[in-house]
Amino acid sequence: MTPDLEPEVRKRQRERARITAILLGLFVILIFAISIAKMTVNR
Amino acid sequence: MTSTTCTQATALPAEWRDFVALTKPRVMTLVVFTGLCGLLVAPVAIHPVLGFTAVLCIALGAGAAAALNQWYEADIDALMKRTASRPLPAGRMDRQSALHFGVGLGFFSVILMGVATNWFAAAVLAVSILFYVLVYTVWLKRRTAQNIVIGGAAGAFPPLIGWAAATGDVSTLPVLLFAIIFLWTPPHFWALSLFVRSDYAAAGVPMLPVVAGLESTRRHILIYTLPMIVAAVAPWALGLAGWIYGVVAVGLSAAFLILALYVSANRATEPKEMGPEKRLFAFSIIYLFGLFAALVVDKWVLA
Numbered sequence: 001m002t003p004d005l006e007p008e009v010r011k012r013q014r015e016r017a018r019i020t021a022i023l024l025g026l027f028v029i030l031i032f033a034i035s036i037a038k039m040t041v042n043r
Numbered sequence: 044m045t046s047t048t049c050t051q052a053t054a055l056p057a058e059w060r061d062f063v064a065l066t067k068p069r070v071m072t073l074v075v076f077t078g079l080c081g082l083l084v085a086p087v088a089i090h091p092v093l094g095f096t097a098v099l100c101i102a103l104g105a106g107a108a109a110a111l112n113q114w115y116e117a118d119i120d121a122l123m124k125r126t127a128s129r130p131l132p133a134g135r136m137d138r139q140s141a142l143h144f145g146v147g148l149g150f151f152s153v154i155l156m157g158v159a160t161n162w163f164a165a166a167v168l169a170v171s172i173l174f175y176v177l178v179y180t181v182w183l184k185r186r187t188a189q190n191i192v193i194g195g196a197a198g199a200f201p202p203l204i205g206w207a208a209a210t211g212d213v214s215t216l217p218v219l220l221f222a223i224i225f226l227w228t229p230p231h232f233w234a235l236s237l238f239v240r241s242d243y244a245a246a247g248v249p250m251l252p253v254v255a256g257l258e259s260t261r262r263h264i265l266i267y268t269l270p271m272i273v274a275a276v277a278p279w280a281l282g283l284a285g286w287i288y289g290v291v292a293v294g295l296s297a298a299f300l301i302l303a304l305y306v307s308a309n310r311a312t313e314p315k316e317m318g319p320e321k322r323l324f325a326f327s328i329i330y331l332f333g334l335f336a337a338l339v340v341d342k343w344v345l346a
Contacts, residue, residue: 037092
């Protein structure tokens with residue numbers, strides 16, 4: 001990686017990390033909601 | 044692609060937007076809609092959260108198939124104007140990232156579908172992804188002009204998966220919905236391939252207009268429209284849908300047939316003179332949306 005590209009690489013890494021964190025958070029919420037829904041259906 | 048672009052592509056990590064582009068979001072809207080309709084017309088009510096998850100899995104599965112398709116076809120995408128700006132041919136992403144993303148997303152969608160709904164729906168989803176990637180992309184697309192006739196089955200799976208997610212099985216109506224999309228795909232894609240045939244020819248893809256010529260393709264569009272109309276009207280004729288669907292199916296199919304007749308009568312060779320082909324292509328999308336929407340409305344109103 002050349003020094004002039006480094007700020008752009010860091011920016012893209014930060015953006016991807018942020019998106020990954022948001023998706024992981026949504027996934028946790030979805031699994032929680034699926035668990036509750038399955039308990040409701042099976043009751 | 045210049046060597047500078049290639050060097051930058053390997054040096055820079057792809058942007059998240061390019062991963063979204065890899066899933067072909069515009070194509071996904073039709074997949075999501077038909078999958079949702081399959082789920083909504085099923086005779087068993089599904090919990091909204093589980094229904095949402097099923098449709099999400101159908102979308103993610105379609106996204107995975109699209110990513111793997113672009114991973115495999117990067118070389119021919121680079122040769123076509125329509126696809127040259129995609130992340131891989133444009134040099135904004137390396138192929139390994141696309142492969143990992145596609146495989147990961149595919150596994151994730153199938154496992155989540157199995158956990159949230161049932162493993163039969165998950166199996167059908169897995170088959171649809173593998174069919175699109177292995178049968179259509181790898182096997183048929185570069186070998187035969189019948190590529191989209193058989194490959195069209197891949198895009199026909201979503202209503203079947205939606206139904207299976209709600210009921211755990213498959214019956215006559217979802218098979219008819221599968222048949223509608225399966226038979227709709229050839230006229231839809233051949234209309235498109237008529238006015239972008241130079242792209243396909245440049246990339247060496249044996250689409251029907253490239254291999255058999257314009258007149259033969261126009262005749263094929265008309266011939267394939269007839270069984271499509273039979274499949275579209277069948278749910279109403281067999282008593283599996285009510286009069287609302289029947290009226291919409293007959294009306295839309297008549298319009299489709301008229302447009303197909305205009306295409307078969309056209310003798311233009313230049314894309315800018317292919318108004319009937321462009322109209323049929325645009326209408327074919329409205330046609331499929333209309334049929335499936337009518338089916339859901341029919342069920343909700345007449346139930």
